[in-house]
Amino acid sequence: xxxxxxxxxxxxxxxxxxxxxxxxxxxxxxxxxxxxxxxxxxxxxxxxxxxxxxxxxxxxxxxxxxxxxxxxxxxxxxxxxxxxxxxxxxxxxxxxxxxxxxxxxxxxxxxxxxxxxxxxxxxxxxxxxxxxxxxxxxxxxxxxxxxxxxxxxxxxxxxxxxxxxxxxxxxxxxxxxxxxxxxxxxxxxxxxxxxxxxxxxxxxxxxxxxxxxxxxxxxxxxxxxxxxxxxxxxxxxxxxxxxxxxxxxxxx
Amino acid sequence: xxxxxxxxxxxxxxxxxxxxxxxxxxxxxxxxxxxxxxxxxxxxxxxxxxxxxxxxxxxxxxxxxxxxxxxxxxxxxxxxxxxxxxxxxxxxxxxxxxxxxxxxxxxxxxxxxxxxxxxxxxxxxxxxxxxxxxxxxxxxxxxxxxxxxxxxxxxxxxxxxxxxxxxxxxxxxxxxxxxxxxxxxxxxxxxxxxxxxxxxxxxxxxxxxxxxxxxxxxxxxxxxxxxxxxxxxxxxxxxxxxxxxxxxxxxxxxxxxxxxxxxxxxxxxxxxxxxxxxxxxxxxxxxxxxxxxxxxxx
Amino acid sequence: xxxxxxxxxxxxxxxxxxxxxxxxxxxxxxxxxxxxxxxxxxxxxxxxxxxxxxxxxxxxxxxxxxxxxxxxxxxxxxxxxxxxxxxxxxxxxxxxxxxxxxxxxxxxxxxxxxxxxxxxxxxxxxxxxxxxxxxxxxxxxxxxxxxxxxxxxxxxxxxxxxxxxxxxxxxxxxxxxxxxxxxxxxxxxxxxxxxxxxxxxxxxxxxxxxxxxxxxxxxxxxxxxxxxxxxxxxxxxxxxxxxxxxxxxxxxxxxxxxxxxxxxxxxxxxxxxxxxxxxxxxxxxxx
Numbered sequence: 156x157x158x159x160x161x162x163x164x165x166x167x168x169x170x171x172x173x174x175x176x177x178x179x180x181x182x183x184x185x186x187x188x189x190x191x192x193x194x195x196x197x198x199x200x201x202x203x204x205x206x207x208x209x210x211x212x213x214x215x216x217x218x219x220x221x222x223x224x225x226x227x228x229x230x231x232x233x234x235x236x237x238x239x240x241x242x243x244x245x246x247x248x249x250x251x252x253x254x255x256x257x258x259x260x261x262x263x264x265x266x267x268x269x270x271x272x273x274x275x276x277x278x279x280x281x282x283x284x285x286x287x288x289x290x291x292x293x294x295x296x297x298x299x300x301x302x303x304x305x306x307x308x309x310x311x312x313x314x315x316x317x318x319x320x321x322x323x324x325x326x327x328x329x330x331x332x333x334x335x336x337x338x339x340x341x342x343x344x345x346x347x348x349x350x351x352x353x354x355x356x357x358x359x360x361x362x363x364x365x366x367x368x369x370x371x372x373x374x375x376x377x378x379x380x381x382x383x384x385x386x387x388x389x390x391x392x393x394x395x396x397x398x399x400x401x402x403x404x405x406x407x
Numbered sequence: 408x409x410x411x412x413x414x415x416x417x418x419x420x421x422x423x424x425x426x427x428x429x430x431x432x433x434x435x436x437x438x439x440x441x442x443x444x445x446x447x448x449x450x451x452x453x454x455x456x457x458x459x460x461x462x463x464x465x466x467x468x469x470x471x472x473x474x475x476x477x478x479x480x481x482x483x484x485x486x487x488x489x490x491x492x493x494x495x496x497x498x499x500x501x502x503x504x505x506x507x508x509x510x511x512x513x514x515x516x517x518x519x520x521x522x523x524x525x526x527x528x529x530x531x532x533x534x535x536x537x538x539x540x541x542x543x544x545x546x547x548x549x550x551x552x553x554x555x556x557x558x559x560x561x562x563x564x565x566x567x568x569x570x571x572x573x574x575x576x577x578x579x580x581x582x583x584x585x586x587x588x589x590x591x592x593x594x595x596x597x598x599x600x601x602x603x604x605x606x607x608x609x610x611x612x613x614x615x616x617x618x619x620x621x622x623x624x625x626x627x628x629x630x631x632x633x634x635x636x637x638x639x640x641x642x643x644x645x646x647x648x649x650x651x652x653x654x655x656x657x658x659x660x661x662x663x664x665x666x667x668x669x670x671x672x673x674x675x676x677x678x679x680x681x682x683x684x685x686x687x688x689x690x691x692x693x694x695x696x697x698x699x700x701x702x703x704x705x
Numbered sequence: 706x707x708x709x710x711x712x713x714x715x716x717x718x719x720x721x722x723x724x725x726x727x728x729x730x731x732x733x734x735x736x737x738x739x740x741x742x743x744x745x746x747x748x749x750x751x752x753x754x755x756x757x758x759x760x761x762x763x764x765x766x767x768x769x770x771x772x773x774x775x776x777x778x779x780x781x782x783x784x785x786x787x788x789x790x791x792x793x794x795x796x797x798x799x800x801x802x803x804x805x806x807x808x809x810x811x812x813x814x815x816x817x818x819x820x821x822x823x824x825x826x827x828x829x830x831x832x833x834x835x836x837x838x839x840x841x842x843x844x845x846x847x848x849x850x851x852x853x854x855x856x857x858x859x860x861x862x863x864x865x866x867x868x869x870x871x872x873x874x875x876x877x878x879x880x881x882x883x884x885x886x887x888x889x890x891x892x893x894x895x896x897x898x899x900x901x902x903x904x905x906x907x908x909x910x911x912x913x914x915x916x917x918x919x920x921x922x923x924x925x926x927x928x929x930x931x932x933x934x935x936x937x938x939x940x941x942x943x944x945x946x947x948x949x950x951x952x953x954x955x956x957x958x959x960x961x962x963x964x965x966x967x968x969x970x971x972x973x974x975x976x977x978x979x980x981x982x983x984x985x986x987x988x989x990x991x992x
Contacts, residue, residue: 413884423797430815496728503722515736516732517980519736521972521976522969523914523915525914525946526965533950654825690816
């Protein structure tokens with residue numbers, strides 16, 4: 156097994172002076188679920204947003220370090236961010252379906268990339284909906300407005316929308332925070348399937364979810380990477396006191 | 408594919424940005440043309456003439472004081488109409504009116520804002536001024552007072568909509584806090600809501616006044632257009648002539664480049680500067696209060 | 706004592722509310738009266754000949770077709786210039802403009818454009834378009850003048866409509882490998898369209914009803930034919946109403962009221978369309 160992503164001494168400060176990441180170094184394994192967890196404001200989401208350069212939209216005062224994906228530094232100004240974002244897909248905390256039909260939501264990314272062939276688009280719709288484990292539920296109403304779906308269905312459509320682009324890495328930022336337990340279970344089940352083919356990085360919405368899903372886990376506290384290792388060991392016998400306190404529920 | 412996309416993106420971004428900047432260009436252009444045609448007045452008309460009491464261009468009397476006082480008189484009168492009624496209506500709509508009433512009143516006020524000023528001027532000539540003449544027993548119904556009433560009506564929609572916005576944006580929790588302390592709704596309006604919205608209400612008043620100073624057609628049609636100095640309260644009920652009406656009435660008949668032509672542009676320049684001051688002041692009130700709100704919130 | 710005070714407070718409140726209600730009614734009643742009165746007086750004047758005929762007898766008889774057509778042309782001409790420019794400027798302000806002093810300057814400029822007296826626009830249009838660029842007193846010069854006057858209305862309403870579209874749509878579009886413009890073009894603009902349209906129509910409504918800016922840039926006192934090029938001067942409804950109510954002696958009131966009615970219908974019709982679009986879009990919105 157190799158590291159798909161290598162983060163080297165990454166630091167980042169937002170323009171309002173908040174230091175969000177402090178000297179983070181870690182490798183992210185291919186075909187595994189890596190969980191970034193910790194209390195709010197720890198820098199997890201910021202790190203995710205660095206991985207597909209979505210942080211370009213935010214005002215940043217200073218950043219240092221490198222992020223290598225397949226050996227290439229994506230923080231380099233010469234990086235083709237459009238291609239990067241197709242390769243590194245993202246699912247957000249709140250399901251954001253675009254104001255169009257389910258089908259159009261799924262083909263949106265491909266159409267942006269210039270794909271016009273209907274057969275290719277239809278194929279992608281079916282394949283990605285199956286991967287996101289929602290095909291059977293909605294295959295008969297693909298032309299309905301996506302907003303009419305339930306929250307859990309919307310979130311899986313959002314996941315499918317990312318998968319339609321055939322990315323290599325999938326970032327999930329608390330993807331189940333607004334969902335009921337049943338929908339959460341469905342999304343988590345889909346993730347387990349996905350890691351066979353993709354590199355998955357998940358910011359969970361609870362420690363329990365972190366423990367359930369993690370092959371590898373990284374504990375973030377106030378911009379610092381406190382502990383990083385195999386999921387099993389971190390949640391059962393953490394090395395650091397601070398990790399233990401958090402995992403056992405003493406704070407956070 | 409990627410190449411053409413980037414190229415398109417580049418061109419569109421530039422075009423969009425240029426359009427954004429165009430607003431600055433237009434203001435500058437307007438000011439430039441007013442200066443270009445208006446400044447020669449200083450060379451052609453002695454200051455003592457310019458600030459004299461007689462406007463009679465045919466005989467080279469270019470005293471703009473009667474026009475300025477005429478504008479001030481009509482604006483003051485209109486403000487006295489528009490401010491109480493505008494703010495009163497805004498309070499009624501935002502604080503008191505039941506929902507269905509609000510749904511009727513708001514479009515009505517918008518409708519008034521959309522009525523062309525010539526239509527109001529036309530009705531002013533045909534209905535309002537004859538009525539005022541007999542009712543107030545005046546020699547003529549075409550007076551500053553008639554203009555003030557109509558202009559007040561024109562300024563009301565501006566005042567109402569901005570003041571109502573301001574009242575509406577006062578957080579509900581302020582009102583609930585006051586009610587919880589036992590204040591009546593009436594007390595809450597005067598001691599809590601209105602003070603909290605004061606900067607927005609001030610902006611409403613200023614922009615309403617700005618609207619009045621610049622109004623042209625209605626005043627030209629109903630104020631009688633007599634260029635006499637209007638400084639006594641009595642002159643409210645006699646004919647006056649405003650700066651805007653003077654330009655509108657005379658520009659069509661002057662020779663390009665004549666002294667009269669330059670003087671009319673000079674008046675336009677004065678109007679432009681007044682509106683610049685009013686609007687910059689009004690918008691700085693908005694900006695400042697916004698900043699204060701941001702500080703409080705963060 | 707307490708009870709007395711309470712009663713007093715409630716009496717004040719009651720009286721105050723009645724007072725404010727009366728004020729609102731006094732403000733609105735004349736509007737209703739004006740509309741009804743002009744309708745009542747103007748409808749008898751409306752006939753096929755009045756709407757489609759040329760003016761005769763020094764405008765004291767015949768129709769007002771040239772004025773109707775002229776106002777129509779001026780409105781279209783204004784739209785041609787101000788709509789693309791205004792929407793583009795709104796896109797810049799809502800989607801691209803950084804928070805800096807230049808952007809603040811743009812905003813101040815827009816506020817100022819909105820406040821400049823209409824007759825000053827007339828002077829400017831005459832100085833720049835009629836004389837300097839030598840377009841002459843023409844539909845072109847008048848339309849350009851009206852466009853600049855309309856611009857701030859279109860920009861500010863369109864910007865508001867664009868900003869109302871949730872930020873998350875833009876973020877999602879970018880995260881799926883879209884460029885900024887692709888997100889604007891495919892999601893933001895279509896979603897903001899009804900709001901933009903409302904603003905555009907309200908802006909054009911103002912332009913259609915204005916007289917002062919076209920006085921010296923394109924309006925003809927009397928022109929008993931239809932204009933046949935953008936370089937022709939033209940009659941226009943608001944100017945025509947001004948002319949027949951102040952400049953022509955012994956004008957039959959019927960024609961005056963008829964003209965006022967047509968102008969009011971033109972302008973308020975646009976207003977009605979704009980408000981309908983707005984309320985429909987609000988009901989149908991997917992976010």
